[in-house]
Amino acid sequence: MVIKGKRWLKTLTIGVLAAVMVTGCAGGSNSGASEGQGNGTLKMMWWGSDARHEATKKAIELYTSKHTDVKLTTEFTSWDGYWQKLPTLAASSSLPDILQMDAAYIQGYAKRGQLADLSDLDLSGIVDEKVLENIKIDGKLYGVPLSYNGAGLVYDKVTLEKYGIKLPFNNWTWDDFFAYAKEARSKLPEDKYPIDDLRNIWEFYQFYQTAKGKGPIFQDGKFNLDKDTFFEFNNIYADFQKEGVVPPADQQLAFKENDPQLDSLGSGKVMLRTASVGSASAIEALKPGQLAVNSNPIGESGGGWAQSTIFFSVSANSKNVEQAKEFIKWFISDPEAGQTLGMTRGIPIDDEVYASLEPNLTDGERFGKELLDVAKPKALPFYPAPAGAEDFTATYKSEMESVMFGQVTLDAAYDVLVEKGKQAESKIK
Known part of the structure; x- marks a missing residue:
């Protein structure tokens, strides 16, 4: 399939009668x-x-x-x-x-x-x-x-400006994104975090892999988890966890999207998080007039999707x-x-x-349309998990959460994911 829709994902996403x-x-x-x-x-x-x-x-x-x-x-x-x-x-x-x-x-x-x-x-x-x-x-x-x-980012513009932090900008690179996170960490109070820790969300890692030109995790029915890219991404986040750039694992996993008290951004704990166009209206309602939209980080192939x-x-x-x-x-x-x-x-x-x-x-x-407009210019195709890959996606979440809690090594998790990915190849319909 060449689709150029779960966290974001629900999604989002679907001559008649005189008598209906x-x-x-x-x-x-x-x-x-x-x-x-x-x-x-x-x-x-x-x-x-x-x-x-x-x-x-x-x-x-x-x-x-x-x-x-x-x-x-x-x-x-x-x-x-x-x-x-x-x-x-x-x-x-x-x-x-x-x-x-x-x-x-x-x-x-x-x-x-x-x-x-x-x-x-x-x-x-x-x-x-x-x-x-x-x-x-x-x-x-x-x-x-x-x-x-589409997919993009939303951030708390008012709070970032309050602490003198350079604001995100559209079509920034992954290096720019990581640099923002480091700078924001140095200026924010200890109980506020620049970004979420989304290592347990396979789609978020896939943004990184596709932006790097390595293709989606499942491409033309074949499993495609690039080892070097996977380790590079997760090692960056492991360092962020140690440095307090992202919330501790137990706090991260307690967040609930769009809940006024439990949303990472809406609760004021995290300054920037991912968002879909379909969920933007609910996000804006958490902090009316305080949020702004931004594109996903991009790489040589683009970034995000729309x-x-x-x-x-x-x-x-x-x-x-x-x-x-x-x-x-x-x-x-x-x-x-x-x-x-x-x-x-x-x-x-x-x-x-x-x-x-x-x-x-x-x-x-209107906030949703703004998010779509910033997501479009460098957007990549949408790459959902194909039918047959359900066990892989569930395993990705559980294994990476174990990594976040220090219960398994990244090497061990990678081996498990490769095994599950190869199994998924035979089931993809």
């Missing part, structure tokens, strides 16, 4: 799914919050008021419930006609032939051509992007592919639909739709 039948979060009938009669009957399924559910239902009602020749049934649920149910539907060849898809899973469904090729759908003037090219799988489009996402991670796909078994494609195109580009959907799936993929929303955005929503 809506089934609630507990689920609903599967009739009218991909085995539909080819007469304009569609089924659509998505995950999300209550706000997303309500906005999507209203958008569907808007569409059905103008397209009475096509019927739609809908089903929506939480993230966990969605990904528990979808594999069962796929196994029985009863995927809904239109299904919300996430970057972390779309490759597996496409590779198994379960998604329709949407490459002939004309999205010119709606979706940037570079965006489309970045998300193609083996040269084909299997999901229409719904919104932008792209769409949520899509609408169409079942390969759908009898109504053309009607499904027409609806999806309308969903992402119609001005009225845009006003109805707002920011419930993130920053709209159609720039004109976003521009129409901008005057009425909240400060938190």
Whole structure:
């Protein structure tokens, strides 16, 4: 897969009727799914919050008021419930006609032939051509992007200025990032820390490896943990731990993102932390008017990522592919639909739709757009862990936490991770 979406990751990230039948979060009938009669009957399924559910239902009602020749049934649920149910539907060849898809899973469904090729759908003037090219799988489009996402940094500008610390700046290198951390440590009170210790988060290390031009940890189905880069990165953080540049392991692991009392940044314990565009609004609410955004550190290949991670796909078994494609195109580009959907799936993929929303955005929503704008220029593709690598990612977390607590050596942890990574190669779908 060439996707050019868990800490950040949830993520973030996904012709209709005169009479819309809506089934609630507990689920609903599967009739009218991909085995539909080819007469304009569609089924659509998505995950999300209550706000997303309500906005999507209203958008569907808007569409059905103008397209009475096509019927739609809908089903929506939480993230966990969605990904528990979808594999069962796929196994029985009863995927809904239109299904919300996430970057972390779309490759597996496409590779198994379960998604329709949407490459002939004309999205010119709606979706940037570079965006489309970045998300193609083996040269084909299997999901229409719904919104932008990305990764960057947020920092406490007010506190850093208070202590006379040089502020982060966009497109800084990893050396600049580490230099900031050292300088800030020398000027901050003992109970405040320049950065988090994220050695137990495999994605954060992957930012470093990809920026160095070594590629992602899983590349084209092959395990790719560069030993020299891995040791270089972790030895830097080991020194930071000894010097108090990062919080002690027990304090670090007690932090809880976006919790007013337990968030590392929101609680005032850490001055700078990672963030996704999707979570930026929640972060801004922790310290209104006090935070600023910054790009991830970059290397020779760039740094961080910025792209769409949520899509609408169409079942390969759908009898109504053309009607499904027409609806999806309308969903992402119609001005009225845009006003109805707002920011419930993130920053709209159609720039004109976003521009129409901008005057009425909240400060938190604007903060997310600011983060996206600084993440974009040097962004790398988004490299999620492929299906089959779950044991590796879980082991990475536990092994590196043991390293942080001094319970195992880095050499021992590396050996375990290599073994798990090699095992994952045979499972990658």
